[in-house]
Amino acid sequence: MPINAIGIITLLxxxxxxxxGVIVFFKNPKRANNIVYAISVFSIAIWALVTFFYNNPIxxxxxxxxxxxxxxxxxxxxxxxxFAxxxxxxxxxxxxxxxxxxxxxxxxxxxxxxxxxSVVVTARHYPELFxxxxxxxPGYFVYTLPNTLGILLIAVYFLNKSKQFIGYEKAQVHFYILGALLMMVPLVIVDYGIxxxxxxxxxFVYGPLFAIPFSxxxxxxxxxxxxxxIKVVLRNSFLFLFSLGYAMLVLLFFVDSYESFFLNQNNNYLNLVIYCAITIAVYLLAYRPLVNLLLNTFSQDEKNKxxxxNNFTQVSNIELTIDRLVINVKRTIKQIFMIEKAGIILFDKRDFSVRYESLKDFGEISPEYLLQIIRNWSDLSLSQILVSDEIKREMTLNSQESDPRIIEIVKAFEKSEISMMIPFNSRTQLNGVLLLGYRADKYPLSxxxxxxxxKITANxxxxxxxxxxxxxxxxxxKSLQEKVNEQTKxxxxxxxxxxxxxKKEADMIDIMGHELRTPATVVKLNVELLEKFIESNPAEFKKYIDRIKKSVETEIGLINTLLTSAKLEGDKVEIRHDxxxxxxxxxxxxxxxxxxxxxxxxxxNSNVxxxxPNVYADRVRVVEILNNLISNAIKYTQEGAVTVSTKYDENFVTVTIQDTGKGIPKENLPKLGEKFYRIDNYLGSEIVRPGGTGLGLYVTFGLVRLMGGDIWVESEIDKGSTFTFTLPVYKGQEIGSSDSSNMFEKLGLKKYG
Known part of the structure; x- marks a missing residue:
């Protein structure tokens, strides 16, 4: 029983x-493209159906x-x-x-x-041939004119129109041209030419078979x-046709062998063997070599890519500088995809700060503006790869008003001619994006x-x-080496x-020895003089006694200063507030x-x-501070005056001791108050350098701060110095309290033993 294979295929x-038509229409019923496509394929379906009934008139x-x-x-x-x-x-x-x-x-x-x-004279049906x-x-030629001329006009109009499209729309144009050629050329041949x-x-019966490529x-x-x-589509189409042809050949052999061997009861096994041998031979000698030839022809570009x-991967695996990696990826993209413009931006994931950028191919777009676009991309949760044409398509398909951030992304892409952005898959704190422009022919990536x-981006x-x-x-x-060098310095x-x-300590020991010996020597000499002159010259007795007294007082003062400085250094000074x-x-x-x-x-001068008001401090320490500062002011002033003044506010009394001495260099002011520090500005001067141990100011600064005050110095060379200190105003605080440095006593604990 013959099978109407062409009829079955036509109905399919x-x-x-x-x-x-239904799928595309309901994908977006309001879009013109979807509507005219549905009309177009429905018209093809109607034409194919009536062609079937023409060849199979029920x-x-x-x-x-x-x-x-x-x-x-x-x-x-x-x-x-x-549709065009x-x-x-x-x-x-x-x-x-x-x-x-x-x-x-x-x-x-x-x-x-x-x-x-006058187009059709008569038509005859052959049921056995379907x-x-x-x-x-004579009117058949007139009938063919609208179709042949219409196909030509559509082709001219559409080719002229297609020059204005780029990207996604250009790809659509190519698919339309491919489908139209595969449908129209065979149709013109079988329906009009022959x-x-x-x-x-x-x-005529074969006409509908060529309609499906367009749809x-x-x-x-x-x-x-x-x-x-398009190349992949053609390759797959040819492979499909070859496979379909081979399958139909095998089917025909099977049908023929079935009819002759089983239905006709022809037990000629030789024919069956011959059919099988021919099928295998066609597969080995024709089908398989042609398929391999087709694959090799279409895969040459794939081999080049x-x-x-491989070269890109080798370089990427050994290169350790970002600049060279960027050059490598741009070169690879140009060779494989024919895209001239490419760029990269790296930024910190945490604060979106730019860490590296190579955007010179994209004109004047700033890294900061681009990061804002990337942030919008992230906030809107758009697709993993951001493609300009796809965003525009979604905006067209979406009947609602687009988000302003999406509009901003589209504007940025159009202004800088960016076709797509692909994010890096980075596991470090840096993230990045690869930017691509368009091909020279404006065709989108497949x-x-x-x-x-x-894969390239992942690599x-x-x-x-x-x-x-x-x-x-x-x-x-480098930082570690710098720190090592810095620490070494x-x-x-x-x-x-x-x-x-x-060295200073040794010098100070010498000075202190001298300072301590001087009063003792004075005492010794005056005692010896007393022994000699006490009987012969009693009037001189009081003068020598005064010298001895003053020297002893000086000796005691030096010893007290030494003791106080030692206690300050050990944080053991007792302050008894009063x-x-x-x-x-x-x-x-x-x-x-x-x-x-x-x-x-x-x-x-006293400008007190x-x-x-009274101050809240240790009386003995206040006396020590005043004596040290006034003594120094007198000691270092050769002419002029020493002035003591006071002022006060709600919380502090400020005492100022001002002299008209030689002054202190600015670079020495921060060092005042350090232990054993003495100013060297008297060296090389006609003024004899006063004595001193370098402990007086150390003790003074320490005592003032220990009693809750502050002290500072202002000085100018050849104009004098001003020492100012503050002490808290007495407001009825507890009398006789002491600030102990002992941790047990600060916690209210007693120490036994």
Missing amino acids: IVFLNVVL FFTPDYWLKIVYVASYGMLIAQMM YYFPKRIPGKFWLFALPLFILLIPSAYVLLIEN ISVAEMG PLLTGDTSP ISVGYSILKSRFLT EEVL VDEVELLE ISVSIGRAVLYQEVETFN ELQIKVKELEEAR NVDIKSEIEMAAHGHEMDVQEKGIQF DPNT
């Missing part, structure tokens, strides 16, 4: 066109069905014209110049087909955002190219992560300071130095405010 094509006559086929072909032509106008989008232009000739030609064509009835054959009349040249209309190709371009390359990719690009992510870690290690090593400085301190009349203590200190002032021939 009808079904497939209807399904594709009801009506074949010539009646053939007229319906011709009318359906006009409907298909008009649908194709509409709307796909992939409408553009300004004089479309009517192409549409008007078509509609003008439809008038005489419809007349000869439907009214004059085919109908028609005899064409009948006009030979008068044979039997090839699949264009439907694929509408439904998908990323496409296979693989070689470039699905397999995007997958390859993702460069690892390489850059390794380079970042390497740089961090190098930076750490500091250690050398400390050693030098220690040596200087030891209500101290600071005015009285200043007056007493001034009286104590009257003779020194008279001997120096200078003035002593009579309303100065």
Whole structure:
């Protein structure tokens, strides 16, 4: 029993066109592309269905069905014209110049087909062959004019229109052209060429077989955002056709052997063996070699890409500098994808600060602006790879108003001609994005190219992560070396300071020995003089006694200073707070130095405010502080005056001792108050350097701060110095309390034993 294989395939094509039309239409029913595509494939389905009924007339006559086929072909032509106008989008232009000739030609064509009835003379059906054959009349040529001219006009219009598209829309144009060529060229041959040249209309039955490439190709371009390359589509199509041809050949052999061997009871096993041998031979000698040849022909570019990719991987695996890695990836992208513009930006994940950028290919776009775009990308949770054409497509498909951040992303892409951004997969604190421009032909990257690009990005992510870690290690090593050098220098400085301190300490020991011996020597000499002159010259007795007294007092003062400095250094000074009349203590200190002032021939001025309140301090320590500062002021003043003044506020009394001495250099002021420190500005001077141990100011500074006050110095060379200290105002605080440095006593614990 013969099988109507062509009829079955035709019905499958009808079904497939209807399904594709429904899927695309309901994908976005409001979009013009989807609507005109559905109309176009429905018109193809109707034309294919009536062609099936023409070759298999269940009801009506074949010539009646053939007229319906011709009318359906006009409907298909008009649908194709509409589709060419709307796909992939409408553009300004004089479309009517192409549409008007078509509609003008439809008038005489419809007349000869439907009214004059001169297109078809007669049609005869051959049921055993599942085919109908028609005899064409003189009007057949007129009938073919709208279709042939319409195909030409559509081609001219669409090719002219397609020059304005780039990216995703350009890819859609290519798929349309591919589908249209695969459908229209065979249709023109079997439906118009052969009948006009030979008068044979039997090839009509094959017409619907060529309609499916257009429906699949264009439907694929509408439904998908990323496409296979045309080359891959052609390769897969040829492989499919080869496989289909081989499968049909095997099927025919099977049907023939089944009919002859089983149905006809022909037990000729030799024929069956021959059929099997032929099938195997065709597979080995024709099908398989042709498939391999086809694969080798189409895979040459893949081999070239693989070689470039291997070189890229080798360089990425050994390179440790980001600049060279960027050069390598840009070179690879140019060689594989023919993209001239590429860039990279690296930023910190935590604060989005730029750590590295190579964006010179993209004009004046700033790294900060680009980071804002990336932040919007992250906040909007858009796709993993950001493609300009896909964003625009989503905006077109979305009937609602787009988010302003998406609009900003699109503007940035258009302004800088960025086609896509791909994020790095970084495991370090740095993140990054690879930016790509368009190809020279403005064609978008295909699905397999995007997958390859993702592999390249993953590789460069690892390489850059390794380079970042390497740089961090190098930076750490450098920083560590700098710190070692710095610490070494500091250690050398400390050693030098220690040596200087030891030298100063030795000098101070000599000075202290001298200072301590001087009063003792004076005492000794005056005692000896007393022994000699006490009987012969009693009047001199009091003078020597005063000298002895003064020397002993000086000796005691030095010893007290030494003891206090030692206690300060060990944090063992006892402070016994009291209500101290600071005015009285200043007056007493001034009286104590009257003779020194008279001997120096200078003035002593007291500008103490009579309303100065009492202070909360240790009376003995206050006296020690005043004596030290006034004594130093007198000691270092050769002419002029020493002035003591006070002022106060709610919390502190401020005491100022000002002299008109030589002054202290600014570089020495921060060192005042250090143990054993003495100023060297008297060296090389005509003024004799006063004596001293370098402990007086050390003790003074320490005592003031220990009692809750502060002390500072202002000085200018050849104009004098001003020492100022503050002490807390007495406000009824506890009398007789002491600030112990012993931790047990501070905690209120008693120490036994």
